[in-house]
Amino acid sequence: xxxxxxxxxxxxxxxxxxxxxxxxxxxxxxxxxxxxxxxxxxxxxxxxxxxxxxxxxxxxxxxxxxxxxxxxxxxxxxxxxxxxxxxxxxxxxxxxxxxxxxxxxxxxxxxx
Numbered sequence: 001x002x003x004x005x006x007x008x009x010x011x012x013x014x015x016x017x018x019x020x021x022x023x024x025x026x027x028x029x030x031x032x033x034x035x036x037x038x039x040x041x042x043x044x045x046x047x048x049x050x051x052x053x054x055x056x057x058x059x060x061x062x063x064x065x066x067x068x069x070x071x072x073x074x075x076x077x078x079x080x081x082x083x084x085x086x087x088x089x090x091x092x093x094x095x096x097x098x099x100x101x102x103x104x105x106x107x108x109x110x111x112x
Contacts, residue, residue, distance in 0.1 A: 028086035
């Protein structure tokens with residue numbers, strides 16, 4: 001007989017604090033993505049994350065899942081250095097998305 005568990009599930013969705021709206025990143029530079037860690041429960045400190053670059057067009061995030069900016073870092077660190085790709089088109093509708101258990105996206109910013 002299967003047993004059903006009613007354990008509370010702690011979903012990690014820390015809000016991104018940087019980049020902010022209207023920030024400008026240059027192609028080919030290192031940048032730091034930051035997020036708020038205050039609501040991460042202690043039992044989830046070892047959760048690893050993934051950061052993807054996206055470009056908002058026609059209400060779609062267009063995430064580049066084939067080329068993560070960073071992966072397998074600790075969500076509890078609150079920040080991760082990433083390299084801005086140098087082979088992308090300039091624009092003012094870029095976002096980064098942080099995945100732990102669920103995704104959380106930044107405001108749109110510019111890549112020059």
